[in-house]
Amino acid sequence: xxxxxxxxxxxxxxxxxxxxxxxxxxxxxxxxxxxxxxxxxxxxxxxxxxxxxxxxxxxxxxxxxxxxxxxxxxxxxxxxxxxxxxxxxxxxxxxxxxxxxxxxxxxxxxxxxxxxxxxxxxxxxxxxxxxxxxxxxxxxxxxxxxxxxxxxxxxxxxxxxxxxxxxxxxxxxxxxxxxxxxxxxxxxxxxxxxxxxxxxxxxxxxxxxxxxxxxxxxxxxxxxxxxxxxxxxxxxxxxxxxxxxxxxxxxxxxxxxxxxxxxxxxxxxxxxxxxxxxxxxxxxxxxxxxxxxxxxxxxxxxxxxxxxxxxxxxxxxxxxxxxx
Numbered sequence: 094x095x096x097x098x099x100x101x102x103x104x105x106x107x108x109x110x111x112x113x114x115x116x117x118x119x120x121x122x123x124x125x126x127x128x129x130x131x132x133x134x135x136x137x138x139x140x141x142x143x144x145x146x147x148x149x150x151x152x153x154x155x156x157x158x159x160x161x162x163x164x165x166x167x168x169x170x171x172x173x174x175x176x177x178x179x180x181x182x183x184x185x186x187x188x189x190x191x192x193x194x195x196x197x198x199x200x201x202x203x204x205x206x207x208x209x210x211x212x213x214x215x216x217x218x219x220x221x222x223x224x225x226x227x228x229x230x231x232x233x234x235x236x237x238x239x240x241x242x243x244x245x246x247x248x249x250x251x252x253x254x255x256x257x258x259x260x261x262x263x264x265x266x267x268x269x270x271x272x273x274x275x276x277x278x279x280x281x282x283x284x285x286x287x288x289x290x291x292x293x294x295x296x297x298x299x300x301x302x303x304x305x306x307x308x309x310x311x312x313x314x315x316x317x318x319x320x321x322x323x324x325x326x327x328x329x330x331x332x333x334x335x336x337x338x339x340x341x342x343x344x345x346x347x348x349x350x351x352x353x354x355x356x357x358x359x360x361x362x363x364x365x366x367x368x369x370x371x372x373x374x375x376x377x378x379x380x381x382x383x384x385x386x387x388x389x390x391x392x393x394x395x396x397x398x399x400x401x402x403x404x405x406x407x408x409x410x411x412x413x414x415x416x417x
Contacts (some may be wrong), residue, residue: 095122095150097165098371101157101180102172103127106196106363108136110169113367115143119375124152124160139364157183164189167371171196171224174417175295178205185212185219192374193221194382197263199392201413206393213385222380223388225267226366229381232344232358236329236336237272245331246310247272253325258284258317259299259399259416260291265315265327266305266391267383272329275307276390280398285319286406296415303398 098121100110107127114123127133133153140146154160157180165188170180178200184190200206213221227233240247249272251265270276284301291298305313327338337345340360346353373380383391400414 095120096167096375097122097124097162098167098169099124099126099160099162099165100169100171101126102170102196103129103132103136104171104173107169107171108132108139109363110171110367111136112139112143112364114371115140115146115149116368117149117371119372121149121166122152123149124154124162126154126157126160128155130155162188164191166191167194167374168192169194169367173293173296174198174201175415178209181209182212185209185216190216190219192380193219193385194370195221195223195385197223197225197388197392198260198396198416199223199389201396201415203393203396204412206389210389220374220379221385222370222382223267223385225264225383225388226363227264227268227360228271228383229366229370230358230360232356233268233271236344240272240329241274243331243333245333246312247329247331248312248314250314250316250328250330251325252314252316252323252328254318254321254323255300256317256325257298258301258303258315259297259414262303262315263388263392263395266313266395267388269305269311269313270383270387270391273307273309273311275309275311276387276394278305278307278313278391278394280305280394282398282402284399284402287319288403288406289319291417293417296417297403298416299399299402303395 096119098114100107103125111125125136168184168190170177172180249269281304284299289298300317300319303315329336335347338358340358343355343357345355370380370382396414403414404411
């Protein structure tokens with residue numbers, strides 16, 4: 094029997110998930126759901142650009158209510174955060190699921206995390222992962238191993254202009270957690286008081302700085318300025334070494350100040366990654382993406398800091414931080 098893959102949300106990222114599914118080696122029944130036919134049509138075009146797409150059966154729908162499957166092997170939810178909780182809840186309560194892949198920013202309020210966690214506690218056969226794919230990269234895996242072998246605390250710095258401190262910060266927090274093996278990060282906010290409107294309607298964004306430290310003393314700082322003068326850069330350092338990472342180019346490694354080596358980082362596109370994640374799930378019943386419990390802990394700590402700042406600036410008690 095063919096496996097069922099369902100993708101809900103076919104914006105730019107969702108369409109790339111679908112494009113990659115075309116490369117899954119096993120023949121699958123693929124269901125895509127989005128109320129926008131513009132999104133659906135664009136996603137189908139991208140899907141059919143891939144060799145071997147026609148071994149799969151593709152089904153298009155405009156509502157999750159139209160999906161009548163009793164069992165789903167892989168469910169990918171790539172909607173915006175404002176509707177994600179209701180969609181996750183719908184599938185958890187109505188359908189037998191095997192694997193679920195969620196996008197960041199998971200949810201906008203602590204109540205939503207608590208509600209989904211309670212449901213998942215009773216659904217022990219469902220394995221849920223969060224798509225923060227930097228930990229799939231071979232060079233980042235080597236850096237993580239190098240940091241573990243050094244057995245010394247380090248400082249990770251992310252700096253750039255207008256890179257999405259609110260919505261994209263979790264990607265670098267996840268990378269930091271991958272390096273450290275820790276999920277409990279205490280945050281100090283030095284965010285700017287001006288709350289920006291996101292490029293996506295109905296969402297906000299932040300500039301300024303965030304400082305975090307884990308229980309072992311490893312530190313992370315995230316900085317995003319309002320101007321457009323700086324490309325994003327990542328630096329990981331301790332008393333002995335410095336790794337400078339330009340994700341468009343390479344990693345430079347310095348030992349005691351002396352350049353030792355430079356090597357490419359080779360970040361792969363989502364259209365190349367999703368098929369590999371799905372095949373790993375089918376093969377190993379797990380994958381290298383972040384398990385939900387770990388990612389939720391990282392999200393909730395960061396959400397607390399962002400939400401506190403948002404409440405202070407607006408001078409009102411707000412339950413939700415509208416980032417996606």
